[in-house]
Amino acid sequence: MVAPKPTRRRRTAEDARAAIMDAAEKRLIEAGPSGIRLQEIAADVSVSHPTILHHFGSREALVSAVLERLMHTIYAEVLLALSQSDDDEDELVRVLDRAYAVLSTQGRARVFYWLALEGIEPPNDEVALAAVVQAAHEIRTSRRSLGPTQTRAPSLDDTRFLVVLSVLALTSQSILGPHLLTRVGLDGEPKTLSRFRAWLGRLLHAQLGAH
Amino acid sequence: MVAPKPTRRRRTAEDARAAIMDAAEKRLIEAGPSGIRLQEIAADVSVSHPTILHHFGSREALVSAVLERLMHTIYAEVLLALSQSDDDEDELVRVLDRAYAVLSTQGRARVFYWLALEGIEPPNDEVALAAVVQAAHEIRTSRRSLGPTQTRAPSLDDTRFLVVLSVLALTSQSILGPHLLTRVGLDGEPKTLSRFRAWLGRLLHAQLGAH
DNA sequence: GTAACTGTTGACAACATAGTCAGTAGATCT
DNA sequence: AGATCTACTGACTATGTTGTCAACAGTTAC
Secondary structure, three states: OOOOOOOOOOOOHHHHHHHHHHHHHHHHHHHHHHHHHHHHHHHHHOOHHHHHHHOOOOOOHHHHHHHHHHHHHHHHHHHHHHHOOOOOHHHHHHHEEEHHHHHHHHHOOHHHHHHHHHOOOOOOHHHHHHHHHHHHHHHHHHHHHHOOOOOOOOOOOHHHHHHHHHHHHHHHHHHHHHHHHHHHHHHHHHHHHHHHHHHHHHHHHHHHOOO | OOOOOOOOOOOOOHHHHHHHHHHHHHHHHOOOOOHHOHHHHHHHOOOOOOHHHHHHHOHHHHHHHHHHHHHHHHHHHHHHHHOOOOOOOHHHHHHHHHHHHHHHHOOOOOHHHHHHHHOOOOOHHHHHHHHHHHHHHHHHHHHHOOOOOOOOOOOHHHHHHHHHHHHHHHHEEEEHHHHHHHHOOOOOOHHHHHHHHHHHHHHHHHHHHOO
């Protein structure tokens, strides 16, 4: 009986890096930066853990690479979602829903809290959030000029706070939302979460009109 | 030369438990449940780590005990802060500030996110949050009857969402707030955080009047 | 005083994890 | 076919972490 030949798979360096980062990203979202285990990721990708060190040099470098890639895709998708805003009545609610969809898929919003809690600086997000504010402010001012009644110009700080509240509410909702809603006498079903977002949208919309 | 007698301090079991839990609570807030290290806590209290195991049985039991104690004090203080609501014009802003003070001192709000992220059920908070909703709703309805114009009765769901939004905003603000405000073109100083809360208070207040 | 109780400790075991290193084995080029 | 390159691996090291255990030492009761 011949020992079964243990075929060894050999990917291109690029493919291997991508596969490892995919697995690491999943663990990152679930367990946070400090919860990442090289052996676990290696098992997910069916390689030995020194292979990961071969491709990334160190655990720390892997985490950084994954963070950078993830942040990049999140901000790109959020900006895309915002750019699709058609000028409509309850546009705001839909924008919130789209932004929420981006942040909640695969629990991505969790990463922001993992980073903040563990005291890690998120990489290169300076540009992106400022762009969101700018886009939102442009929508506000342009909409104002289109409206029937001429209202006061919305202050930039107002828009900033609006964006901050939206980000805070959307991200924390995807983490604490379900639990909180049940504790308050409702349930944590997606439908209830959606109802809450609609309620929030109306609240913000009212704020937009009132000066 | 006589060897210096290494006096061994002996506390009552109760005192020892309290001291250990204090140190553990600090680490819990900083590093989360999974970040707690027996040796570190032992060093903080100047005992050896088997002493901790003697008093609590296991690391897990220590974490549970600390969590239970912390949740109890947080909910008690929040209810106390709510009960001090004097019926005044911008009472809501002050209630938010007091609630924020309770949640932000020593970074307590962080614990809620640590628990949610790590998938740990927070102990015995069922009663407390429902009580907050009830208290808030009573304030709303009683205030309505006192007002000059008779408005529609506020729906309970409205109050619930209001409480949820407040909790989400206040807790996430103390974690993501400073970072987010700087990314949006402001700064993360306590003064700016306070401005944001005041803005939020006005927003919620406007929502209260509008039906 | 001394005996019982128990808070406290050092030494050790068992396990997990990041990183090193010499060598193996696919893929590609000539 | 052979040489070269490098993705990949097993074995090992160093370190850190929870938990066990027998023994030590304050404190209290008699």
